Amino acid sequence: MSLEVRPVGESELGDWLRALKAGFLRPPVVTDEEVEQRLPQFDLSRTFGVFDRGRVVATFRSFTQDLSTVGGGSLVADAVSQVTVSPPHRRRGVLSRVMAGDLAAAKERGDAVASLIAAEYPIYGRYGFGPAAWTTEWSVDVTRAGLDPRRTGQPDDGGSIELSDGAEIRKIGPEVHRRMARVRAGVPNRDTQGWERSTGLGFQGEPWIEPFYAVYRSADGDVQGYVAYRSDDKWDDGKQPINTATVRDLIACTPAAERALWRYLCSLDWVTTVRSGLRGPDDVLPLLLPDPRAARVVSHADMLWVRVLxxxxxxxxxxxxxxxxxxxxxxxxxxxxxxxxxxxxxxxxxxxxxxxxxxxxxxxxxxxxxxxxxxxxxxxxxxxxxxxxxxxxxxxxxxxxxxxxxxxxxxxxx
CATH class of the missing domain: 3.30.1050.10 (SCP2 sterol-binding domain)
Structure with missing residues (x-):
């Protein structure tokens, strides 16, 4: 059976998105509004579909990415994303065919590497990718952490923490993120659409729940970090709060900001558990606590894969x-x-x-x-x-x- 591999046209994006959702076992329902909202996110010349008698049976997309490297520089990466193959078309070399074409094009452009987040570990090694960065998530039992219950949420270094909103994060976040990438390898750049999506604008893949935002400023007023987090609303039978604050995004470009934001989260009234979100495996969080055992690892896995070109x-x-x-x-x-x-x-x-x-x-x-x-x-x-x-x-x-x-x-x- 002959399969056609080519970039999708604008009128075919809806079918491509349906195939993408089906590949990730999500309801394959796509509205015209969703297509309209998502279209600006795609470079259609690098959005490939594999067609079987006119039907999209596999999806593949790539885009240009700046990836921070050791020492504060950056590498131009061919970021690979949204790769699926429909169940009836697996094991036919479909992905190998599309991947070979994309990597050859990236090499021709002069990209230094290709990058991706692997949904499954065994797939991408055969294309020359290796896991280059791992991620860890902790659950902190605040009641056991040993922090002084009398302390406030304000840092003791002369800096300050203040509540914020998505509009301010869209303004101050990009510079904080760029400064953080200069001191940490493995950080991909975020474009304007990425900042909008992370603060509730544009297309959302799931219903948007507005988070809380807090910003850290140094003693001289320099913005050095922020956190976005959500909290549930749970109480036990004794009318005691047992709420969990879950971090959606915590970006800090100085150690002082990182320490202050974690201490702020662990000082929130009614919060007895803090979920860290996906962090670097050597995050300061566990050792920041007087009792590091209060931070329990709940997830540890490969995250960023790199293919040297x-x-x-x-x-x-x-x-x-x-x-x-x-x-x-x-x-x-x-x-x-x-x-x-x-x-x-x-x-x-x-x-x-x-x-x-x-x-x-x-x-x-x-x-x-x-x-x-x-x-x-x-x-x-x-x-x-x-x-x-x-x-x-x-x-x-x-x-x-x-x-x-x-x-x-x-x-x-x-």
Missing amino acids: DVAKVLQGRTYASSGSLVLELRDAAGLAGGRYRLDASPEGAECSRTTESADLALDIAELGTLSLGDESVVRLAELGRVEELTAGAAVRADVLLRAPRRPWCPDIF
Whole structure:
């Protein structure tokens, strides 16, 4: 049976959205109003449908993304999203066909990497993607946290916290987010439509419930962070409040702002539990509490996957805390970024180019994606057999060179 792969036209977006919803096991109902609201979100030239006798049986979309890397720089990424294949058309190579075309186009454009959030773990490694950033969610039992019950929600560093609204967050949020991305790898940029959706404007995939917003300002009035959160309304049989505050978004560009916002959340009257939302695995939250055991991990999983398309751009686009050299032999079944490369790095900068020198390490391009944002250990990958150490001690040298001081964090699902 012949399947046609091509970008969708404007008149076909409704059918494409129905196929998308069906693929994610959501009711396949799309109204004309939804199509009209969502159309501005899509670059139709990069919104692909797979058609079987005129019917959309698979969906695939990509868009340009700026992804922060170690040291405050950014990489241009081909962000892959909304990938589905209808159940009757699975195991026919449909995704492989579309993915190959998209990655080739991204390589031709000069994108440094491709990125995605994987709904299922086993799928994307075969296309050269590796998990580069993980996420953790905590549930904090405020009654056990050991915080002084007499303290107010205001910080003790001379700064202040004030309630806000979505209109103000749309104004101040982008700059706080940009500043945060300069100190944390793995953060994708948010466009204007993203800020509008996160504050209740534009198309919403589910009924909008207005959150509470709180903003942290330093002693000199500089806005350094904000939090959006919701709370339920629960009381026990003894007329005691047992409410849960759930974080939807907490962005802080300084440690002071991050500490102050968590303490504010844990000081809310009637709130006995705080759910952190998706955070970096090394978030300060547990150790911020006098009793860190009050913060229980409720979720820990891979989040951001990276596929390296340009080795030199990825390795030259970040900073390094120490000096060193590595020669990497990279295997890439798709033929997009394989070969042997020499990296010479120092705190002053880095150079990376193809070489014929003997390799120190041999690895698949997917493993370089896993290492690209400074999170994973080369030594651990070598112990797993996923990196081959060709020069004694090269894995340790690579760890010293490549590991970042803070783990990467992707705060957004895209």
